Amino acid sequence: MASTTGPEIEKLIQLLARVPGLGPRSARRAALHLIKKKEQLLGPLAEALQLAHDRIMVCGACGNIDTQNPCVICADHKRDDGILVVVEEVSDLWALERAGAVRARYHVLGGVLSPLDGVTPEHLNLAALAVRAADPAVREVILALNATVDGQTTAYYIADMLAHLTHIKVSRLAYGVPVGGELDYLDEGTLSAALKQRTAL
């Protein structure tokens, strides 16, 4: 390739290939498309990335990312201070916000406990969670962690960590059939959970 294109294009392709969702092949296609749409896409994208680089920071209170610290959610006075929703990653926070199911505060752990990958409690944003949960205003901590082994291990660890705070309730998301889901395609674990936690109609 060195003889076909300049090092600038080669560098761009290599960097694009590291973006999740793109591989070496699609990065080349993406680079060509960007260059073709120079003024409409390449320029604005370069600017948006630079702006993101310069202005985005991690919220000191909850771990969300934003261009302000505290973030818009932490700065929002209309949210319920009594509920703390604990999530693994910022993407989970965004997913819950899209669902719009809860107008409360969040706490981003930055991962889950995973002894095999060397992720121990010290690597997660847990100390700050303990401090926030101890606030007398807090009534409930909802553990909105993934329904994976590591996610649930982390949930039990946090429940244990907060057990001495008798003024708060610690809950987790319900297990069950996803809305629109067909039973035939669901795994046994989900079906068992959905049966066990059946509700009166």
Add this chain to the structure above:
Amino acid sequence: MASTTGPEIEKLIQLLARVPGLGPRSARRAALHLIKKKEQLLGPLAEALQLAHDRIMVCGACGNIDTQNPCVICADHKRDDGILVVVEEVSDLWALERAGAVRARYHVLGGVLSPLDGVTPEHLNLAALAVRAADPAVREVILALNATVDGQTTAYYIADMLAHLTHIKVSRLAYGVPVGGELDYLDEGTLSAALKQRTAL
């Protein structure tokens, strides 16, 4: 989303979603990953895009893109001036260069004739091709166009356009079984072509 993240992140996600290979969902994931890898990926990518925006241009001779004009291929004195390889897009040029099968000159059409999409001969880089092919140094024009209806229509149009140049040979890529291909998975058109153009062993 407006309440979750600042407009800068939202803008970035929207622009990333327009990159081929990424959709609205993967653009969000990509944006988060980029922000997480701020110094290792986000910054360098922003710079590489800006550099590409500022320095990449279309080669005035062949239509390739490069940071120099004429491009490295056109400026390369070791290539055979007698052979002109006509391709649809820059990506096809790159694919042929990766294969390294021909050390000649290229001519990028910028598309194929497609009356249904309103692409007529005036929209393609055809006038320049006629001029280049008329050069007495040229012996052969290889039409390396896609084996699609539009690609082949364009090939016949070009062959017709160059028919008065009796000093050149106009050829096209061979049709046949792809190397490593299994007959069982090939379409009838390819199999018929491969049979018709069988070669002595």
